[in-house]
Amino acid sequence: MQYDDVRRMTIPLYTADQARQALPAYPTDAPALDSYGRRINYLRISLTDRCNMRCVYCMPEIGMQFMPRPELLTTEELLLIVRAAARAGFQKIRLTGGEPTLRPDIVAIVQAIKQTPGITHIAMTTNALRLERLAQPLKTAGLDRVNISIDTLNPEKFRRMTRGGAFERVWAGIEAADCAGLRPIKLNSVIVRGMNDDEAPQLAALTLRYPWEMRFIEVMPLAGVADIAHDGVVTSAELIARLEAVYGPLEDLGLAPADSARRYRIPGAPGTLGFISSVSEPFCATCNRMRLTSDGRLHLCLLRDNEVDLRTAIRAGATIDEVEQIIRHAVMIKPWGHGLPDGVLPTLRGMSELGG
Ligand code: SAM
Ligand code: SF4
Numbered sequence: 369m370q371y372d373d374v375r376r377m378t379i380p381l382y383t384a385d386q387a388r389q390a391l392p393a394y395p396t397d398a399p400a401l402d403s404y405g406r407r408i409n410y411l412r413i414s415l416t417d418r419c420n421m422r423c424v425y426c427m428p429e430i431g432m433q434f435m436p437r438p439e440l441l442t443t444e445e446l447l448l449i450v451r452a453a454a455r456a457g458f459q460k461i462r463l464t465g466g467e468p469t470l471r472p473d474i475v476a477i478v479q480a481i482k483q484t485p486g487i488t489h490i491a492m493t494t495n496a497l498r499l500e501r502l503a504q505p506l507k508t509a510g511l512d513r514v515n516i517s518i519d520t521l522n523p524e525k526f527r528r529m530t531r532g533g534a535f536e537r538v539w540a541g542i543e544a545a546d547c548a549g550l551r552p553i554k555l556n557s558v559i560v561r562g563m564n565d566d567e568a569p570q571l572a573a574l575t576l577r578y579p580w581e582m583r584f585i586e587v588m589p590l591a592g593v594a595d596i597a598h599d600g601v602v603t604s605a606e607l608i609a610r611l612e613a614v615y616g617p618l619e620d621l622g623l624a625p626a627d628s629a630r631r632y633r634i635p636g637a638p639g640t641l642g643f644i645s646s647v648s649e650p651f652c653a654t655c656n657r658m659r660l661t662s663d664g665r666l667h668l669c670l671l672r673d674n675e676v677d678l679r680t681a682i683r684a685g686a687t688i689d690e691v692e693q694i695i696r697h698a699v700m701i702k703p704w705g706h707g708l709p710d711g712v713l714p715t716l717r718g719m720s721e722l723g724g
Contacts, residue, residue, distance in 0.1 A: 369380050399457025399528035400699040406604045408699045410657040411458045414723035416466040417662050421495050425558050428592035443473055443704045445682050447480050452691035454486030461490045464723030469498040475505045482510030493724055496541030503544035515554040520564045535601035554581040560600040568607055571615045575639030583629050583642035590719045634668045652705025659722055666698040671706030
């Protein structure tokens with residue numbers, strides 16, 4: 369049995385009936401706080417589980433079984449959820465995937481979300497393969513900024529790590545995003561021992577030349593890639609030590625509120641460095657986010673399997689008030705944090721379904 373089949377059988381569903389009858393009424397005039405008092409106001413939306421790359425740390429070598437199209441949220445369903453989430457106090461949206469730019473109506477989606485009352489900020493995480501053409505239309509539609517994945521500056525290694533991606537197209541996408549004003553540009557590198565950890569100094573050197581943020585991400589053990597994560601993780605502490613051996617002491621810029629990255633600067637550099645240490649130093653205490661999968665489930669913590677189903681309720685005719693109530697309930701039952709230190713690994717979804 370494929371892991372997708374297991375997933376469909378085991379993901380706990382929140383049914384339309386529960387939406388109508390069993391939900392306690394949460395106050396609708398207050399922003400959503402979870403049961404630990406964290407204000408949850410950042411929704412990361414995976415627009416599709418499909419992708420035009422196959423990064424080694426994201427998708428298993430045997431490939432993925434993508435979701436059948438009828439299971440994906442329609443644009444109308446997606447925008448209903450965004451409106452309901454905004455009413456529940458969500459202000460910031462990130463579009464991700466899979467590869468969000470594969471969605472044919474991506475520009476219209478950005479425009480509609482930007483016009484949603486209560487949404488103050490909309491960003492995108494993309495592999496940039498299609499950004500050269502899309503950067504300006506996305507900016508015009510209201511996109512505020514982008515994070516772009518780039519794990520190496522060596523085109524041949526890039527092709528290997530992404531199983532076929534073209535470095536030149538990604539670089540052209542980064543330049544187009546910068547030109548269009550999708551700033552500040554943040555670049556994401558997942559560092560895998562023995563693959564690209566040797567390149568961290570060159571990646572960091574981009575910040576000496578450009579006013580960008582170069583972010584180093586610890587590889588996480590999502591479904592399908594747990595092996596690579598187990599053997600390949602390079603902690604942020606180790607990377608910082610390796611960069612300081614090259615550039616001298618880094619200037620510590622601290623942790624911006626509710627940001628996942630601890631930020632540093634090579635003294636004098638126009639750009640900054642970010643370290644996302646979800647494995648070695650989790651930031652669960654300040655977590656402000658939830659994820660929406662492309663099949664319409666709220667995924668409550670990146671590294672746990674708990675989900676709440678919105679699509680079933682919507683397809684059963686739930687009103688926007690009812691969808692808002694389910695979202696508030698999901699916020700209330702958000703787990704405190706992940707269980708990696710206790711050996712609890714997420715098993716049901718891969719990163720390409722969750723969006724990072
Ligand atoms: N396709 C887009 C991209 O690559 O930017 C968006 C989706 S991708 C899943 C979002 C982010 O997750 C990327 O920055 C990617 O590098 C990161 N990512 C993927 N697999 C990961 C893993 N196992 N551990 C940590 N980050 C991962
Ligand atoms: Fe695609 Fe992004 Fe995953 Fe790479 S990290 S396979 S670009 S979804």
